[in-house]
Amino acid sequence: MDWRVALGLSITVLWFTAGLTYLLGIVGAENFIHLATADIGSFLEGAFAPLAFLWLVIGHFMQQKEIGANTRAIKLQEQSARRLELHSQQDSYFKLLTLVQQQLGSIAGFHYMSVCGPTGTGEISSVEFTEQRAISTTGDHAWFIRKMISLCLGKLDNKEAMHEIFFSTPVRARHTENFAKTFKKLLNAGQAVDTDDMVTDALLNGSAEGLYYRIILNAKGEVPLEMVPAPQETPPTNIQIAVNADEDTRPV
Numbered sequence: 001m002d003w004r005v006a007l008g009l010s011i012t013v014l015w016f017t018a019g020l021t022y023l024l025g026i027v028g029a030e031n032f033i034h035l036a037t038a039d040i041g042s043f044l045e046g047a048f049a050p051l052a053f054l055w056l057v058i059g060h061f062m063q064q065k066e067i068g069a070n071t072r073a074i075k076l077q078e079q080s081a082r083r084l085e086l087h088s089q090q091d092s093y094f095k096l097l098t099l100v101q102q103q104l105g106s107i108a109g110f111h112y113m114s115v116c117g118p119t120g121t122g123e124i125s126s127v128e129f130t131e132q133r134a135i136s137t138t139g140d141h142a143w144f145i146r147k148m149i150s151l152c153l154g155k156l157d158n159k160e161a162m163h164e165i166f167f168s169t170p171v172r173a174r175h176t177e178n179f180a181k182t183f184k185k186l187l188n189a190g191q192a193v194d195t196d197d198m199v200t201d202a203l204l205n206g207s208a209e210g211l212y213y214r215i216i217l218n219a220k221g222e223v224p225l226e227m228v229p230a231p232q233e234t235p236p237t238n239i240q241i242a243v244n245a246d247e248d249t250r251p252v
Contacts, residue, residue, distance in 0.1 A: 002065075008058045012051055019047050089193040100186050104179060104209050105141035109133055111175035112144045115151065115165055142208040149208060152215050162219040176216055183213045 023032055032040070109129075116123040124132075136143040148165075155161040166176045190200040204210040217223035 002062065004058045004061055008055055011054060015051055086193060086195070093189060093193045093199075096189065097186070100182060101141045101209065102137075104182055104186075105136050105144055107175055107179045107182065108148050108212065109136055109144035111172060111179070112147050112151075114169065114171050114175065115148075145208045145212050149212055149215065156215070156218060166216065166219045176219075180213060180216050180220075183209055 023029070032043075035043075109132075113124070113129050114120055117129060118126065132143065132147075151165060152162065155165075165172070167173045187200055187203060190203060191197070194200050204213070214223055
């Protein structure tokens with residue numbers, strides 16, 4: 001039982017007890033019965049008016065308590081609805097992420113073909129490109145991105161070499177811009193659903209796509225050279241080793 005109700009009942013019992021004591025002990029039952037109707041009404045009105053006011057005040061505070069509880073319940077429902085909406089947006093984003101990663105892998109693949117294929121250095125033939133593209137399309141979307149990173153590592157401070165890779169032909173420049181714009185859109189979409197920047201930080205600093213994106217920004221002069229390597233415990237030389245080891249275990 002609420003303490004306000006208990007207090008009200010206690011005061012009511014005491015009030016009735018005091019009223020009956022006054023009525024029976026001082027006024028007397030016989031005298032009260034023979035009073036005029038108007039006098040009896042005035043007596044009862046004066047006797048019950050304080051109790052009516054008391055319970056009006058108690059009811060007001062009880063209502064305030066219920067309103068507060070309802071307000072908290074509504075806030076909890078709103079928070080739950082926001083969490084569900086955010087969760088739905090995050091699910092949609094991760095589905096989009098897979099598609100965009102495939103697109104980024106394709107852009108990097110055609111860029112790699114332009115640099116190392118028959119129109120470039122000739123290091124890879126059309127048949128070999130088709131075989132490696134099959135690897136990329138069957139699950140390893142970052143295959144050609146790692147290939148492009150391996151081309152750039154060791155040349156990051158050579159502006160002429162970086163320009164040759166990214167901007168020496170209209171085709172390479174178009175692939176470079178397409179990759180940068182697509183990845184930037186992916187980051188912007190991630191920021192809209194990422195409340196603590198975990199997803200966007202992982203994309204930018206913990207993925208091959210993010211490293212390649214920063215390499216492109218460096219080649220465009222938008223990011224300093226020292227900002228290109230991912231801020232990880234593993235040094236850049238180990239990235240090169242990992243790329244080479246991965247390539248050695250796959251058919252080329």
